[in-house]
Amino acid sequence: MSPSKTASVVVAIATIFLVGILATSESGVERMRTHLVGEVAPPISGETIDGSYWSLDEVKGRWLLVNFFSTTCIPCVEEHPELLSFSENQPIDTGVRVVSVAFDDNPLSVQAFFEKNGGEWPVLARDTARMSVDWGVVAVPESYLVSPAGFVSAKIVGGVKRNEIENLVLRAKRKSK
Amino acid sequence: MKSFKTHHLIWVLFLIVAVLSLTFSVISESPPLTNSERVSNLASDFACPVCDGQSLAESDVPVAKTIRATISTMVDGGSSNEGIRKFLVSKFGEDIDYNPTGDGVTGLVWVIPVAAGIAALFGTVLILFSWMGKERNVKKPAGKISFMLNSSKWIWIALVCTLAIGAGFLVAKTAGSRNSGDAISGEIRMSPRTLLIEAAVAPREEAIEIYNQVLELQPSNAEALAYRGWMLWLGGELENSLSDIESSIIFDPSYPDARAFHAIINFREGKILEASKDLLFLDSLNVSPVIKDLLASSRFRESVSSELARSGDLLLALELVDSGAENDPTNSSLLAHRGWLLAVSGDQQLAELSLISLDMSLDVNPQDPYAIAYKALIEAKIFEKMNSSEKYVEQFKTLPNPPVELVELLKSEGLL
Numbered sequence: 001m002s003p004s005k006t007a008s009v010v011v012a013i014a015t016i017f018l019v020g021i022l023a024t025s026e027s028g029v030e031r032m033r034t035h036l037v038g039e040v041a042p043p044i045s046g047e048t049i050d051g052s053y054w055s056l057d058e059v060k061g062r063w064l065l066v067n068f069f070s071t072t073c074i075p076c077v078e079e080h081p082e083l084l085s086f087s088e089n090q091p092i093d094t095g096v097r098v099v100s101v102a103f104d105d106n107p108l109s110v111q112a113f114f115e116k117n118g119g120e121w122p123v124l125a126r127d128t129a130r131m132s133v134d135w136g137v138v139a140v141p142e143s144y145l146v147s148p149a150g151f152v153s154a155k156i157v158g159g160v161k162r163n164e165i166e167n168l169v170l171r172a173k174r175k176s177k
Numbered sequence: 178m179k180s181f182k183t184h185h186l187i188w189v190l191f192l193i194v195a196v197l198s199l200t201f202s203v204i205s206e207s208p209p210l211t212n213s214e215r216v217s218n219l220a221s222d223f224a225c226p227v228c229d230g231q232s233l234a235e236s237d238v239p240v241a242k243t244i245r246a247t248i249s250t251m252v253d254g255g256s257s258n259e260g261i262r263k264f265l266v267s268k269f270g271e272d273i274d275y276n277p278t279g280d281g282v283t284g285l286v287w288v289i290p291v292a293a294g295i296a297a298l299f300g301t302v303l304i305l306f307s308w309m310g311k312e313r314n315v316k317k318p319a320g321k322i323s324f325m326l327n328s329s330k331w332i333w334i335a336l337v338c339t340l341a342i343g344a345g346f347l348v349a350k351t352a353g354s355r356n357s358g359d360a361i362s363g364e365i366r367m368s369p370r371t372l373l374i375e376a377a378v379a380p381r382e383e384a385i386e387i388y389n390q391v392l393e394l395q396p397s398n399a400e401a402l403a404y405r406g407w408m409l410w411l412g413g414e415l416e417n418s419l420s421d422i423e424s425s426i427i428f429d430p431s432y433p434d435a436r437a438f439h440a441i442i443n444f445r446e447g448k449i450l451e452a453s454k455d456l457l458f459l460d461s462l463n464v465s466p467v468i469k470d471l472l473a474s475s476r477f478r479e480s481v482s483s484e485l486a487r488s489g490d491l492l493l494a495l496e497l498v499d500s501g502a503e504n505d506p507t508n509s510s511l512l513a514h515r516g517w518l519l520a521v522s523g524d525q526q527l528a529e530l531s532l533i534s535l536d537m538s539l540d541v542n543p544q545d546p547y548a549i550a551y552k553a554l555i556e557a558k559i560f561e562k563m564n565s566s567e568k569y570v571e572q573f574k575t576l577p578n579p580p581v582e583l584v585e586l587l588k589s590e591g592l593l
Contacts, residue, residue, distance in 0.1 A: 104239035129246040136268040
């Protein structure tokens with residue numbers, strides 16, 4: 001084989017190899033949508049806005065919706081009535097529990113927000129930076145559905161709708177059986 | 178023989194000095210970094226996950242602040258730089274690491290430039306040998322023209338050059354720890370942060386140009402959008418100004434400067450209710466001292482609340498004043514203004530309550546000109562206690578440089 005042909009073949013093989021690798025690698029956007037899904041839920045614990053202590057271990061054995069939010073974020077404010085409606089319609093004993101974690105927010109603003117808009121679930125607003133980073137939160141609102149075994153079953157980027165969460169829970173429950 | 182030895186000795190000495198210098202520079206200990214310096218260095222080594230071309234150190238968006246806080250906690254907790262690097266990559270992906278490791282797919286960014294360089298060299302050598310072989314076998318052509326017409330040689334030269342230039346660009350892009358915003362070709366552009374600092378002290382027209390440059394690099398930079406909008410408004414371009422400031426609020430709802438500018442513009446445009454909403458929202462944010470001073474020195478909150486009270490919304494006016502006073506309990510002027518709003522409401526009970534606010538203001542600052550002047554007016558005009566009023570008028574007269582508006586007010590009411 002002549003040197004020019006050898007060079008052409010080498011370049012062609014290298015190009016195909018690179019295209020193959022780059023085409024099959026996970027894109028940033030895809031990673032954002034699926035990050036943590038299938039993995040063990042990172043820890044969440046701390047003082048809630050009503051002064052009690054809450055930890056992820058308290059809800060082991062129950063489905064849990066972890067909602068990262070901020071009172072300064074418009075989609076978070078918009079999704080709140082949906083979360084409220086979802087939470088209020090969950091059976092007390094077997095329903096999905098909700099926990100909210102404030103993202104870069106003032107605890108007093110968070111407390112005022114919940115007093116004004118309602119929401120009886122635990123809300124963590126102090127020292128939440130590490131929890132947000134542990135969960136890889138980049139832009140709120142972000143929500144995660146955690147299975148009773150403590151694994152992340154689904155991730156929702158953006159504001160949630162009550163029926164969407166309900167469908168997601170149904171699908172996740174069916175899948176886990 | 179002698180000259181030969183001397184010649185070699187010089188080279189040996191040169192080598193020894195070079196090797197010793199390099200070794201010393203590598204092994205010599207630099208002073209240990211403080212935790213704060215480590216946090217700053219690490220933050221500069223990672224990209225903000227949601228910003229375009231900004232590092233964690235440069236960005237002020239919530240996620241960057243959150244990650245910086247976590248880095249700080251980890252550094253204080255004794256984590257190593259490598260541990261923190263691995264932790265952040267595991268949470269946000271390799272994309273955020275400005276100095277990726279050499280393993281996995283990411284390793285390609287280090288391997289490709291070297292491989293491309295070697296391939297280019299190898300290709301050049303192959304082609305040259307090929308041509309030399311042909312030159313030997315083929316009879317020398319008549320002139321230069323026949324060589325130029327041999328297009329296949331030029332195609333190969335072009336290919337090799339392209340490959341070499343590509344490799345050069347890749348090396349320029351990946352080698353070393355280049356900062357975000359730096360150009361690929363080696364032209365190191367100024368970072369958005371440096372540009373913003375420069376814009377802050379530049380004249381209006383020049384500042385707008387600098388903000389344009391920042392927004393070229395980072396179209397979603399909330400600070401540049403807010404300040405360009407503010408500069409445009411100062412130049413009378415209301416529509417463009419509002420567009421910029423509202424975009425800034427959308428990109429970063431927690432950026433207080435944009436809210437403050439939005440409030441001021443709304444107020445100047447007669448949208449009092451919108452201005453008050455902006456101010457109430459601003460109270461939930463972490464406002465910089467510069468913006469606090471801007472609002473306080475122009476008595477902006479007082480102006481907005483006065484307009485609200487004048488339009489009949491006394492409750493909202495009081496809410497606005499109370500919200501400001503809650504954030505800044507030492508602001509005696511706001512407390513005095515609260516008293517004034519209650520006094521001029523026309524309600525006797527509220528007028529009595531106004532005295533409490535004015536007393537609170539004087540407790541905070543016994544020399545507050547507004548509290549003193551309002552006390553003088555209220556005692557005289559509402560409660561008809563002239564002796565008490567005169568006492569405050571006399572106190573007002575002793576104040577150095579009292580606000581002109583208060584002097585005019587007391588004069589118009591016949592107290593001065």
